[in-house]
Amino acid sequence: MLHKVAVITSGGDSPGMNAAIRAIVKAANYHDIEVYGVEGGYQGLIEDKLSIIRTPDVETIANKGGTILKTSRSLAFMDDSGRKQAVEVLRNYGIADVIVIGGEGSLQGAQKLHELGIRVIGIPGTIDNDLDYTDYSIGFDTTLNTVLSSIGRIKDTGLSHNKTTIVEVMGRHCGDLALFTAVAGEGDIISTPELKLSFEQICEKLQDKISKGRNDNIIVVTERMYDLDELQRFIEEEMNIEVRTTVLGFIQRGGEPSAFDRILANKMGVKAVNMLMEGQSGYAIGIKANQLIEKDLRTMLDEKTDKQPNYDLLDMLLHTI
Numbered sequence: 279m280l281h282k283v284a285v286i287t288s289g290g291d292s293p294g295m296n297a298a299i300r301a302i303v304k305a306a307n308y309h310d311i312e313v314y315g316v317e318g319g320y321q322g323l324i325e326d327k328l329s330i331i332r333t334p335d336v337e338t339i340a341n342k343g344g345t346i347l348k349t350s351r352s353l354a355f356m357d358d359s360g361r362k363q364a365v366e367v368l369r370n371y372g373i374a375d376v377i378v379i380g381g382e383g384s385l386q387g388a389q390k391l392h393e394l395g396i397r398v399i400g401i402p403g404t405i406d407n408d409l410d411y412t413d414y415s416i417g418f419d420t421t422l423n424t425v426l427s428s429i430g431r432i433k434d435t436g437l438s439h440n441k442t443t444i445v446e447v448m449g450r451h452c453g454d455l456a457l458f459t460a461v462a463g464e465g466d467i468i469s470t471p472e473l474k475l476s477f478e479q480i481c482e483k484l485q486d487k488i489s490k491g492r493n494d495n496i497i498v499v500t501e502r503m504y505d506l507d508e509l510q511r512f513i514e515e516e517m518n519i520e521v522r523t524t525v526l527g528f529i530q531r532g533g534e535p536s537a538f539d540r541i542l543a544n545k546m547g548v549k550a551v552n553m554l555m556e557g558q559s560g561y562a563i564g565i566k567a568n569q570l571i572e573k574d575l576r577t578m579l580d581e582k583t584d585k586q587p588n589y590d591l592l593d594m595l596l597h598t599i
């Protein structure tokens with residue numbers, strides 16, 4: 279019988295993590311299961327920062343960005359000794375079941391806990407959408423909407439001044455944020471890790487747009503691909519135009535979660551509790567073709583951790599912009 283479960287948010291915060299926490303606490307409490315919130319990700323687990331959270335504590339958090347539990351990137355948890363300490367802390371509380379909400383690294387950590395005899399279910403929470411086993415991770419949709427509305431504002435200035443703007447979005451090594459932005463109709467030229475354009479190719483595309491009367495182009499690029507100062511200077515010199523650069527940065531990670539993320543978080547949170555009640559462990563919950571799926575963590579991590587390029591979308595894009 280499941281009596282106690284710990285919940286951890288880990289890695290970069292993502293909008294919808296709170297909605298997932300709320301769903302977990304409400305579903306668990308409904309079945310008389312006590313929930314321990316771990317403060318500050320795996321680091322908080324190692325440092326014994328656990329406290330009971332109850333339904334009244336979470337009733338009003340579904341619309342809040344970030345995570346009420348706080349999060350971290352924990353170096354100590356990367357070591358065997360740190361993980362053993364974490365397991366020791368859980369045992370001292372009599373906790374054998376854990377739900378981890380986080381990205382790829384966090385799910386690696388979840389698998390390690392599973393291997394150490396803790397029952398674990400992972401929930402994908404990252405704005406990057408860089409997990410290949412699931413169509414969507416919690417937070418991606420909200421961030422995509424933030425990117426779209428930010429570009430809308432930048433476009434007002436671009437249109438008013440006939441100016442070209444480079445906009446850098448997050449995503450780590452995954453181009454989904456840039457890619458979906460373009461498919462949603464913003465961004466005139468995109469470059470992602472999966473479809474990387476050279477400086478020269480960007481200028482060629484820009485020339486084509488300018489020759490068709492567009493002087494207010496927006497170039498959307500995924501972070502970590504270019505030295506943006508160099509790219510801006512190259513375009514300015516090559517094309518003899520003025521260019522501005524905006525790095526959207528942490529504007530993208532916070533904010534009120536979208537309905538999509540809140541609903542996804544709710545479904546996944548409830549499912550995680552149900553799976554633990556059935557004694558399951560070592561799985562990540564995902565969504566494929568609009569159906570929740572259970573993916574064996576070890577298999578998922580072995581198969582491929584990088585998101586595979588979304589060729590359907592790329593193909594559509596190549597033929598439309």
Ligand SMILES: Nc1ncnc2c1ncn2[C@@H]1O[C@H](COP(=O)(O)OP(=O)(O)O)[C@@H](O)[C@H]1O
Nearest residue numbers: 289290320351352355380381382383384386387
């Ligand atoms: N291979 C691993 N083994 C154990 N823990 C890991 C591993 N990779 C990451 N983690 C833990 O998960 C945390 C979050 O991972 P990170 O990749 O930074 O973010 P995210 O989970 O959001 O992708 C790390 O700081 C570390 O504590």
Ligand SMILES: O=P(O)(O)OC[C@H]1O[C@](O)(COP(=O)(O)O)[C@@H](O)[C@@H]1O
Nearest residue numbers: 289290381403404405406448449450
């Ligand atoms: O917040 P940090 O540590 O500077 O990390 C920035 C990175 O975190 C993210 O915002 C989210 O990544 P994760 O979900 O993998 O933690 C990435 O898009 C970005 O590259």
Ligand SMILES: [Mg+2]
Nearest residue numbers: 381382383404
């Ligand atoms: Mg990640």
